[in-house]
Amino acid sequence: MPIPLVNSIASWFLKKRFHQIDLFLKYPNEVQNELLFSLLDFAKNTTFGKRYDFASIKDYKIFAERIPINNYDVWQDDIERSRTGENNIFWPTPIKWFAKSSGTTRAKSKFIPVSPESLEDCHYAASKDLLCMYLNNNEESQLFTGKSLRLGGSKELYKENGTVYGDLSAILIDNMPFWAEFSSTPSNKVSLMSDWEHKMQAIVDETINENVTSLVGVPSWMLVLLNNVLETTGKQNLFDVWPNLEVYFHGGVSFTPYIDQYKKILPKKDFKYYEIYNASEGFFAIQDQNNSSELLLMLDYGIFYEFIPMDIYATQDEKAIPLSEVKLNQNYAVIITTNAGLWRYKIGDTVRFTSLNPYRIKVSGRTKHHINAFGEELIIENAEDALKKVCKRTKAEIVDYTAAPIFMKDKEKGAHEWLIEFKTPPKDLNYFNELFDNALKALNSDYEAKRYNNLTLNKPKIHIARERLFYDWLKQNNKLGGQHKIPRLSNTRDYMDDLLSLNS
Numbered sequence: 001m002p003i004p005l006v007n008s009i010a011s012w013f014l015k016k017r018f019h020q021i022d023l024f025l026k027y028p029n030e031v032q033n034e035l036l037f038s039l040l041d042f043a044k045n046t047t048f049g050k051r052y053d054f055a056s057i058k059d060y061k062i063f064a065e066r067i068p069i070n071n072y073d074v075w076q077d078d079i080e081r082s083r084t085g086e087n088n089i090f091w092p093t094p095i096k097w098f099a100k101s102s103g104t105t106r107a108k109s110k111f112i113p114v115s116p117e118s119l120e121d122c123h124y125a126a127s128k129d130l131l132c133m134y135l136n137n138n139e140e141s142q143l144f145t146g147k148s149l150r151l152g153g154s155k156e157l158y159k160e161n162g163t164v165y166g167d168l169s170a171i172l173i174d175n176m177p178f179w180a181e182f183s184s185t186p187s188n189k190v191s192l193m194s195d196w197e198h199k200m201q202a203i204v205d206e207t208i209n210e211n212v213t214s215l216v217g218v219p220s221w222m223l224v225l226l227n228n229v230l231e232t233t234g235k236q237n238l239f240d241v242w243p244n245l246e247v248y249f250h251g252g253v254s255f256t257p258y259i260d261q262y263k264k265i266l267p268k269k270d271f272k273y274y275e276i277y278n279a280s281e282g283f284f285a286i287q288d289q290n291n292s293s294e295l296l297l298m299l300d301y302g303i304f305y306e307f308i309p310m311d312i313y314a315t316q317d318e319k320a321i322p323l324s325e326v327k328l329n330q331n332y333a334v335i336i337t338t339n340a341g342l343w344r345y346k347i348g349d350t351v352r353f354t355s356l357n358p359y360r361i362k363v364s365g366r367t368k369h370h371i372n373a374f375g376e377e378l379i380i381e382n383a384e385d386a387l388k389k390v391c392k393r394t395k396a397e398i399v400d401y402t403a404a405p406i407f408m409k410d411k412e413k414g415a416h417e418w419l420i421e422f423k424t425p426p427k428d429l430n431y432f433n434e435l436f437d438n439a440l441k442a443l444n445s446d447y448e449a450k451r452y453n454n455l456t457l458n459k460p461k462i463h464i465a466r467e468r469l470f471y472d473w474l475k476q477n478n479k480l481g482g483q484h485k486i487p488r489l490s491n492t493r494d495y496m497d498d499l500l501s502l503n504s
Contacts, residue, residue, distance in 0.1 A: 100167060223261060255293075405417070
């Protein structure tokens with residue numbers, strides 16, 4: 001299909017879609033409220049709907065009072081019933097697909113329901129919106145002259161009891177229309193390979209001779225793939241391999257620790273980076289502006305949002321608020337009610353709002369991935385902003401990192417212990433540590449107060465990780481692949497002690 005015609009079709013779709021987007025931009029709270037009651041009405045005759053009498057819920061206050069906020073451990077038994085083929089438990093449409101992701105205290109893995117509605121009206125709708133927004137902002141784009149290199153799920157799809165489970169990306173690839181494969185690379189056969197290490201080289205071999213115009217995938221694993229491309233081809237940067245490459249759509253983990261490494265292998269100043277915020281539970285937000293890390297919260301994908309302020313999260317005072325009550329620059333845990341039958345579900349992510357008109361967010365971390373052993377409330381966003389500043393000052397480059405508390409013992413104060421794998425280590429680790437400590441103080445007043453005169457916390461303790469330590473740890477724990485991420489911050493020493501034992 002000629003590119004001008006493709007762009008004309010995309011432009012038509014964009015104009016049609018922008019009318020709907022404009023509706024939730026102008027009336028966000030009304031759109032969300034209408035969506036909530038649409039979900040309640042649709043599911044009122046399910047087991048869950050009858051248990052909580054959805055039919056009699058007339059306003060948000062009753063909804064919030066009647067239906068408890070839950071996590072996966074509470075949902076697990078109902079989901080397992082659904083996975084055996086039992087229908088109409090929490091959603092009226094039969095659910096065939098379950099997205100497998102990392103586990104909880106009760107289960108080795110989570111199996112998140114993916115309904116036909118969430119597949120079409122959330123995940124696929126978001127993919128179309130992402131392309132539309134990008135083309136709207138970049139009218140000279142030649143995106144459709146080539147293919148999109150996608151780095152997806154590392155697991156095969158497993159059939160069980162008439163239902164199917166696997167990585168969300170594998171489910172999306174397996175269900176996408178046949179024509180979509182023609183605009184993507186590698187082939188579905190390679191994309192769905194289960195052996196991650198063989199798959200990475202297979203992707204390189206299959207894509208280096210394609211005309212790749214865009215990249216899609218998790219930053220950490222995409223960087224491994226792209227470095228493999230350069231190693232295989234002997235080229236200095238990726239434009240020598242794919243001269244028409246113009247944009248990287250990324251999500252899954254923070255881009256902050258990786259951006260400088262990407263700029264080295266993608267040196268064109270006009271190369272674009274577009275961030276997305278999606279998970280097994282749904283697709284939530286999209287970068288809608290060039291050169292901005294703020295994400296537009298998408299309010300019409302069949303997801304009703306609530307938020308718990310992190311200063312009362314997991315306390316006796318814990319209470320969720322609707323979108324209409326959020327405030328700027330506060331840290332919130334995200335609660336969702338979805339068109340896959342998740343009701344008031346804690347997804348484990350935290351966000352802060354950078355704009356209330358329209359509602360734009362930045363992902364700030366995970367509810368479990370923070371350090372608050374001494375009242376310091378250190379979140380991932382603090383850590384990564386500090387590391388970025390210090391790496392720039394010291395010309396260091398980071399591959400991966402993790403951190404955990406050193407707990408107080410006898411008269412010894414507590415501290416934070418950091419294990420960092422560098423691509424380019426700092427010349428003076430003590431100087432790096434001093435700058436890092438000061439950067440954390442500047443970013444986090446609670447941390448600064450605990451560090452004042454070593455009152456509660458001693459200065460951080462930093463170890464340099466050997467090459468490929470984190471990769472080897474993931475491989476040892478059967479966690480290679482785009483769905484698996486290094487635990488950045490932890491309130492326990494489980495990950496740290498395990499990794500330190502391998503660091504030799």
